[in-house]
Amino acid sequence: KETINEADGFPRINIGIIDLQWVQVLSEGWAYPLRGFMRENEFLQVLHFNTIEKDGTRINQSIPIVLPITTEDKDRIEGKKAVSLYYENELYAILRDPEVYYHRKEERVSRQFGTSLKDHPHIKLIYESGDWLLGGDLDVVRRIKWHDGLDDYRLTPNQLRQRFRQMGADAVFAFQLRNPIHNGHALLMTDTNRMLNERGYKKPVLLLNPLGGWTKDDDVPLKVRMKQHQAVLEDNVLDKEATVLAIFPSPMMYAGPTEVQWHAKARMVAGANHYIVGRDPAGVPHPRGKEATPDGNLYDSTHGARVLRMAPGLSALEIIPFRVAAYDIKNKKMTFFQPERKEEFDFISGTRMRKLARTGEDPPDGFMAPKAWQVISDYYRSLEAKS
Numbered sequence: 001k002e003t004i005n006e007a008d009g010f011p012r013i014n015i016g017i018i019d020l021q022w023v024q025v026l027s028e029g030w031a032y033p034l035r036g037f038m039r040e041n042e043f044l045q046v047l048h049f050n051t052i053e054k055d056g057t058r059i060n061q062s063i064p065i066v067l068p069i070t071t072e073d074k075d076r077i078e079g080k081k082a083v084s085l086y087y088e089n090e091l092y093a094i095l096r097d098p099e100v101y102y103h104r105k106e107e108r109v110s111r112q113f114g115t116s117l118k119d120h121p122h123i124k125l126i127y128e129s130g131d132w133l134l135g136g137d138l139d140v141v142r143r144i145k146w147h148d149g150l151d152d153y154r155l156t157p158n159q160l161r162q163r164f165r166q167m168g169a170d171a172v173f174a175f176q177l178r179n180p181i182h183n184g185h186a187l188l189m190t191d192t193n194r195m196l197n198e199r200g201y202k203k204p205v206l207l208l209n210p211l212g213g214w215t216k217d218d219d220v221p222l223k224v225r226m227k228q229h230q231a232v233l234e235d236n237v238l239d240k241e242a243t244v245l246a247i248f249p250s251p252m253m254y255a256g257p258t259e260v261q262w263h264a265k266a267r268m269v270a271g272a273n274h275y276i277v278g279r280d281p282a283g284v285p286h287p288r289g290k291e292a293t294p295d296g297n298l299y300d301s302t303h304g305a306r307v308l309r310m311a312p313g314l315s316a317l318e319i320i321p322f323r324v325a326a327y328d329i330k331n332k333k334m335t336f337f338q339p340e341r342k343e344e345f346d347f348i349s350g351t352r353m354r355k356l357a358r359t360g361e362d363p364p365d366g367f368m369a370p371k372a373w374q375v376i377s378d379y380y381r382s383l384e385a386k387s
Helices: 002-007 017-028 040-049 071-077 105-113 121-128 157-167 183-198 222-234 256-269 303-310 339-344 350-359 370-386
Strands: 012-014 051-054 057-060 067-069 082-087 090-102 132-140 171-177 204-210 243-245 274-276 318-320 325-328 333-336
Touching: 002 090, 017 082, 017 090, 017 132, 040 051, 040 090, 040 105, 040 132, 057 256, 067 071, 071 090, 071 132, 082 132, 105 121, 105 256, 157 204, 157 243, 171 183, 171 256, 183 204, 183 274, 183 318, 183 325, 183 333, 204 222, 222 243, 222 370, 256 274, 256 303, 303 318, 350 370
Parallel strands: 012 082, 171 204, 171 274, 204 243, 274 318
Antiparallel strands: 051 057, 067 132, 082 090, 090 132, 325 333
């Protein structure tokens, strides 16, 4: 209450929904050792080294977490010892000892994304944001809730670590995803569990940790994805008793190998010691398509996994390499691809999956858990009806 009263005496800055998502990330500890939005020295370390220093140790931090503000806001807060951050007329935090520095957008996006093309979905947002960056420590006055029926899934890193201890976990393996789960994904997770058991672990636990912040417009919404993931568990495709389904609150940036380091580091903070990395993690089609790259993608599909194995500050996290899964026509199930039998495998793309869902057709038996497919089919058919 004292902090809330104190906030009335500071200049007020209204923040957007993505800014509030970053406040949640910072306040819950996902971005340790950061205690607030980056000051300029921290920003420079991240842009140039993909790490941040604490007590002489380099800790992985591959993406900037910054608060853009307008020139008008910059002028209002000049010389002030703190500012109050509001979202939709509600006070969420006080930012103390503010530092303002120029937002060099082209430099930032070129280093973070490897391109400055403004039709990249997140780069567009950066160019539209304020021309100044505001750094400083955060004093958060309330736990961030979204009141969307999913807040019970939003566990902090400390809560996740406590849950793993309660479950008796001796290994935690994390899977990052922003798409619906098909049986190929499930195969990766169950095979990792098998591998850990064979190594002698008694109680491996899966952290199924879908990204819950901003995503581009054509991605499946969080609420639909969570319902689909829950259906996968109900269909016993994954072991419910050895899985924690929880939301990772970060916005999505589609920054490829740079961003995938952030995804891995945050899960390490939450207690994971093994991390499953997929094909083309955090990838996105190139805005210029195949005119720009042979496969039409902005990033090489193998680079995310390769970079993670070499990334500084992630040595405590074992990277589980991606194995290509496809639909086995002969055995009617998703299995790991066997080149010697390539004519018996069907690679069902996301585009094809969406087309099947929109037209009400079912995928081949064994591609996705039936209840989970129904959730996806219902969603895409509702979009078709609206259009």
